[in-house]
Each structure stands twice: as C-alpha cells, then as structure tokens.
Amino acid sequence: MSTGSNDHNHGAGFQALADPLGRPVDGLLMSEFIGSAFDGCTACQDAQLTLLIEDPATSARVVELACVAVQGKFGGLPDGMTDPAAAGPAAPEFRQLARAGLDARNDAMFQECARMTTTQRRAAVNTAADVLVGMMSMPDITGQALHGTEW
Numbered sequence: 681m682s683t684g685s686n687d688h689n690h691g692a693g694f695q696a697l698a699d700p701l702g703r704p705v706d707g708l709l710m711s712e713f714i715g716s717a718f719d720g721c722t723a724c725q726d727a728q729l730t731l732l733i734e735d736p737a738t739s740a741r742v743v744e745l746a747c748v749a750v751q752g753k754f755g756g757l758p759d760g761m762t763d764p765a766a767a768g769p770a771a772p773e774f775r776q777l778a779r780a781g782l783d784a785r786n787d788a789m790f791q792e793c794a795r796m797t798t799t800q801r802r803a804a805v806n807t808a809a810d811v812l813v814g815m816m817s818m819p820d821i822t823g824q825a826l827h828g829t830e831w
C-alpha cells in the first residue's frame with residue numbers, strides 16, 4: 681500500500697520508527713514521509729506532509745523523533761531548537777513543541793501539537809524533517825538513538 685500519489689516506496693527502511701508506546705501514530709504514513717524526505721523526493725514528501733499534518737499524534741511523533749535524535753547525538757537540545765529568541769533555522773512552531781516536551785514531558789508535547797492548526801503543524805514538521813534527514817545523514821547516528829522516546 682502506498683500513501684503517495686505514485687508507486688514510490690520510500691518508507692521500507694523507516695518503519696521501525698513507528699511508535700513503541702501505542703499512541704495513535706500512523707506508522708506507515710510517518711515512515712513514508714521520513715523516507716521520502718531522506719530520499720529527497722519532494723513530490724512524495726509534500727503529498728504525505730499534507731496528510732500528516734491532519735494527524736496531530738503522527739505530527740508530534742515526527743517532532744519527537746527529531747528531538748530524540750538530537751538529544752541522543754548531542755546530549756541535549758540547543759537553544760536554537762527550543763528558545764524562540766535564539767538564532768537558528770528551526771521554525772517557531774517546532775521550538776514551541778520541543779520546549780513543551782523538555783524534561784520528558786512528551787505527553788505535554790503531544791497535547792500541544794493537538795492544539796495547533798495544520799499550518800502550525802506544517803511548520804513544525806518541516807523543521808523536524810530537516811533535522812531528521814540531517815541527523816540520519818551523519819554516518820555515526822545509530823538506530824538506537826531514534827528508538828528512545830524521552831528527551
């Protein structure tokens with residue numbers, strides 16, 4: 681089954697990123713979205729992003745994965761990912777969610793994401809995708825870091 685508008689299958693290597701806690705995350709959609717971002721297929725990425733931002737839990741999970749990846753790699757989140765006044769490319773909406781989830785308050789982040797508009801979620805998820813693709817492009821990031829669920 682494909683969630684994209686064509687027969688591409690970008691998600692095969694990313695299905696392990698589905699949610700280990702049983703939250704209502706659409707693992708197939710998420711893996712296809714992250715896979716298409718990683719593959720640089722903007723047609724699929726855009727199509728899946730439009731579906732993904734209608735789904736607050738799946739959007740939150742993508743942001744969570746980005747935070748977990750950075751936390752696992754660097755031992756914390758830089759100010760530019762949480763502080764609205766700090767320099768950096770992260771969207772304000774991403775920072776808002778990352779801040780809500782600090783100190784392992786992941787549930788609070790999911791709730792915050794559910795209160796956002798689709799436009800806000802789009803901005804947050806776009807930053808998360810950029811972070812994830814960047815992190816996964818590093819040779820020494822391990823899958824283990826992405827399986828954690830708290831930061």
Ligand SMILES: [Zn+2]
Nearest residue numbers: 688716721724
């Ligand atoms: Zn594609």
